[in-house]
Amino acid sequence: MRSFADVHLGDTIGPVEHTFTTEGVRAFCTLWGQTGESRFTSEEVARREGLPGPIVPGIMSMAVLSRLLTDWADGGSLRLLDVIFRQPVPHHQPLRLVGTVTDLRPEGGQGVVEVDVFLERADGERLVTGKALLAVPLDAG
Amino acid sequence: MATQVEFNRSLLGQPLPAGTFTVSKEGILAFCRAVGETNPLYTDEEWARRQGHPTLLAPPTYPNLFIRHLGRPEVLSVPVRQRMHAGQAVEPLRPIYAGDTLSATTRLKDVYTKTGRTGTMAFIVWETTFTNQRGEEVARVRESFMARL
């Protein structure tokens, strides 16, 4: 259980390595109701749309960033995840999920932790950038 | 004179009923498998019950899945070369449980133009609220789409 007292401005969350696979993206798309070939699953469709290859749906990147945050909060809850898709997220490339604590405030009997979150390539180039709010207990006891 | 994009202004701020969605246990488990989610609140019904919940919870970004199925009118009245997802914000307000039925209401928040690496673009911003069968607002999702003009 993460408590507010343990969190400090500038703390780093992660980094956690993550690679999206075409099989994983296909499974996600099926669940999402995106059946048939698309920029997410087909090399050919992606190239026709001017992309270098099939990409990861934005909401799948969000789900993975959410996991980074709730795993770290360990019992805390996600209040907001607000992201900007800066560049297409490719399949089969080692990526990094990372966060930085940028603000802290007690609010309504809980601690609110504000975090910058990034999904970035191994060379540091940021593909998805965002801001998140997490609520954690003021005292873990 | 500012470059403005032609769009249906009567839609701005109007609440539009946009569909009803059922949250199933199978759907939650499949979502968790697809994104590698292992938090037992979302994967282990018994564990969730022991934490005081009636059943399995949906992960925080789960309502995102319903967005592409919303019934929404066309906004722009100009030709568009390509559409891309520019950004999204999900704001979980209350727990969403397996078995919940969520009603979506969507509103056009904003339409504006700017320029970027891909030329002149129109940005279309929608906000959707999801309400459960008990009338409680459980999540808000704001999406921003970029249309290359």
Place this chain on the structure above:
Amino acid sequence: MFLLDMHCHSVASDDARATVEQYLRWIQVLRGRGYQVDSIVLTEHRRFDGAADYTPLARRYGVVVLKGSEVDTRWGHFLVYGVTDALLRAVDFTDVQMDARRLMEEARRHGAMAIPAHPGRFGIGLVEFLARGAEVPDLEIIEVLNGGSRRGENERAEALLRERHLKGIAGSDAHFVSTIATCLTAFPHPIHSEGELVEALRAGEFRPLRLEETAPTPLRNTTK
């Protein structure tokens, strides 16, 4: 040496998520790690909020907060420093297809300065338009180092700077709290107002640098 981040966006810009106070608080974190940051210039997209007064915040955190703007033109984005009411009447900052040459002229006429932002940016930077025949004979300063650049984009700006013997400024182009002040412009003397900033730019004594270059001590590892 006085160090300014000459390009950043607060929540007043559509795609930014940091408040001015969060930036100033983050600068205290950077200072605690041994870095030097003295000032930021808010360059909100396509707008200038003349009424916003950051003096109390600036005083509380010991950071000079100046205001400028980043506007869209037919030849890419431009940073405008020393914005006046008269300039706002002469130029529509919301026009994403404005004439860049006219913007530069009007800025000069009104005691301000318009400088190409991230000129090496693919698709939208001034470099692209110069290659297609755009002529900007009075170009003297460009943003040569931009914290939001993709690989190769700052290099293209540097090549332009060398080729045309220009001077370069730097800015983080921050949209999120933890990205403020990654790139800075060093001036020889303190700057306290937008007017002084334009004067200092005209004087030509400045150079771009990265945040890492301002730390006298090795980085502290904060990873948990």
